[in-house]
Amino acid sequence: MKRWLYLIHRWIGVATCLLFVMWFASGLVMLYVPFPSLSEAERVEGLSTIAWEQLGDRDAAMLAAPARDARQIVLEMRGNRPIWRINRWEAPPIAIWGGGAGATAGDVSRAEAERIAASFGKADVEQIRAIHTDQWVVTHRYDEHRPLWKAQLAGEGGRVLYVSSDGAVVLDTNAHERFWNWLGSVPHWLYPRALREDQPLWRQVVLWSSGPCILVALTGIWIGLMRLRAGKRRFKGGRMTPYGGWMKWHHLTGLIGSLFLILWIFSGWLSVDPGRLFASDGIGTDAQRDYAGREALTIPDWSRIAARVPDARRLVISAAAGRTIVRVQRADGQERLLDAATLAPLRVDDDAIFASAAKLVPHGRIIGTDRLTRPDAYWYAVKGEVPLPVLRIMFDDPAATWVHITPTSGAVIGVSDQKRRVYRWLFDLFHRWDLNLLIQAAPARDLLIWLMSLVGLVASASGVVIGWRRLRRRC
Structure with a gap:
């Protein structure tokens, strides 16, 4: 048995030790420096002010039919023309030019994509080319936007901006982000484009490269404890370890960081959800439609909105808790929530939300509600601010679903079930150390992660x- 412990740790360790170094350093x-993304606030900031004067009475008539199946209707500018982007419940999204003509907006041309990128980035475009994918837009979340235009800005x-086929900027990156991600997220997640493009293959590679590392760590701790003498029966010279040189450092740092090492590599293995143990069904489309109200979205009088918020960059029409809501977004990050029917400031009662929320989980009863005014173990953000206050609604369905709803609009902003809450502890806690106590003391959290990572790096x-x-001796 002991011989097998040594053989497993020695030879699988030889094969995987560089992976350990890479994971600790890249972490x-x-x-x-996170992986490049474009937040909603950044996207709104880059949009042009809505040209209200180009809209007319015919727009309302034009939107009447699509509104019956619309999950969300967005008004914004595409170049110098207003465009209605309609996300539908039962059909693919469509985009229609504003002004009432009813013409479907086609794919952007090179020239139009260049103008959109220049306006968004407030800089000239040095180079632009059509792509299907690259390192920074390799994931499936960009599939609906392909093909893309990749625009390199001057200055x-x-x-670099990525413009979707329907004229929306979906990502921006800069040289600083890209450089550090080649040393961070890309190696840490085993994320080179050639591998990540094949999602099933990538997932298997992560599973079978990190899985043996768990075995290496476990056997190493077992051997390390067997070879440790911390009591009176120490080795010659009062040493706790029989080893010297690099073996001594390997032995002692491996034991010092043993719990941390095991939890980190195990939680990293869980990141791709082996066996789909933590897969969640979420809330079905029918239940979402029931909560929204199943009525056609109310098209507001935008002339009145234009008079109130002439500098609006984006108008979002959606439904929640049985009523249509208009969200008017400005470049400075401020937004107004309006009742679509009256255009009065939106007022939503918590009890009305709780009553409507029962439709979200038709096979369960509401067994608890809460209004959170501060982060807790299941509602928090490691970076930035988590939306607060928030309503939490708990159900007794087989999945033990929890729904989080913003009380300002009634919009569902988070769903979890028992599996995801277990995953929150097994992955998020052990891999990101995201207890609120540590998040609120960010420098202390960073210091702790640095110390444990350095121990892992030395080991x-x-x-x-x-x-x-x-290996040199064997050769």
Whole structure:
């Protein structure tokens, strides 16, 4: 048995020690530079002010039919023309030019994509080309936007914008982000484009590269404890370890960081949900439609909105808790919530939301409600601010569903079930150390992660040296 422990740790360790080094080093980079993304606030800031004067009475008539099946209707500018973007419940999204002509907006041309990128980025476009994918838009979330236009902007910073086929900017990156992500997220997630494009293959590679690392860590801790003498029966010279040089560093740091190492590599293995143990069905489309109200979205009088918010950049029409809501967004991040029928400031009663929310989980009863005014273990954000206050509604369905709803509009902003709440502890806690106590003391959290990562780096880097020397002797 003991011989097998040594053999497993030695030879699987030789094969995986570089992975350990890479994961610890890249994880520290990710602590400060996330994978490139475009937030809603950034997207709204880059849009042009809505040209209200181009809209007319015919727009309402034109939207009447699509509104019957619309999940959401968005008004914004595409270049110098207003466009209605309609996300539908039972059909693919469509885009219609404003002004009442009813013409469907086709795919953007190179020239139009260049104008959109220049306006959004407030800079000239040095180069633009059509792409299907690249390193930064490789995930499935961009599939509905393909093909894309990749626009390199003039000026310092190496800023690049990605314009979707229907004329929306969906991502921006800069040279700083891209450089550090090649040292952070890309190696940490095993994310090179050639591999990540094949999602099933990528998932198997992550599972079968990280899985053996768990075995290496477990056998290493077992051997380390067997070879440790911390009591009176110490080794010669009062030493707790029989080893010297790199082996001593490997032995002691491996034991010091043993719990941390096991939890981190195990939770990393769970990141791709082996066996789909934590897969969640979420809330079905029918239930979402019932909660929205199943009525056609009310098209507001935008001339009155234009008079109140002439500098609006985006208008979002949706339904929640049986009523149509208009969200008017401005470039400065401010927004107004209006009742679509009256255009009065939106007022939503908590009890009305609770009553409507029962439709979200038709096979369960509401067994608890709460209004959160501060983050807790299941509603928090590691970076930035989590939306507060928020309503939490708990159901007794087989999945033990919890729904989080913003009380200002009634919009559903979070859904979890028992599986996802278990995953929150097994992955999020052990991999990101995201207890609220640590999040609120961010410098202390960073320091703790740095200390444990450095311990892990020394343990794994010493393993690289030991493995290299052993391989050289064998050769």
